[in-house]
Amino acid sequence: MNPQTLAELIADIDAEDPVEMGEFSIDEHDARTLMASHFCELDRRLARHGLATEERLEMMAAIAAHTMVENLVLHMRRLRDGEDGIDAFREWMGRHGMH
Structure with a gap:
């Protein structure tokens, strides 16, 4: 890498x-x-x-998942605060495989 x-x-x-x-x-x-x-x-x-390659891969996946949680929370806050509409939030969720 x-x-x-x-x-x-x-x-x-x-x-x-x-x-x-x-x-x-x-x-x-x-x-x-x-x-x-x-x-x-x-x-x-x-x-x-x-750490072996597989262990490092798991750690990187955990970091990526943590970042996705942070991103989700930021989008939810924007939705709550009226910065984005519900359609924009649903579109973001769809792009990331969440329905």
């Missing part, structure tokens, strides 16, 4: 499910590069601590 390959995979996902960066000062490319580098560094640390 290397940051460039991971960033390219993230870009492929973004093509199907783009992230709206809005008014933030970081662009999509820089955000992908930052997160890809972070995940690769995390993988290296886990390997140094003796």
Whole structure:
């Protein structure tokens, strides 16, 4: 796993499910590069601590699932606060396989 390959995979996902960066000062490319580098560094640390490939994969899946929970909560807050309509929330859930 290397940051460039991971960033390219993230870009492929973004093509199907783009992230709206809005008014933030970081662009999509820089955000992908930052997160890809972070995940690769995390993988290296886990390997140094003796975790096998499957164990590292499980840890990465747990991190991704945790991030999805955070994302769900953020969308629910936006819905509650009237920032997005229910249709936008349902669309987001559908994109992530939740109906």
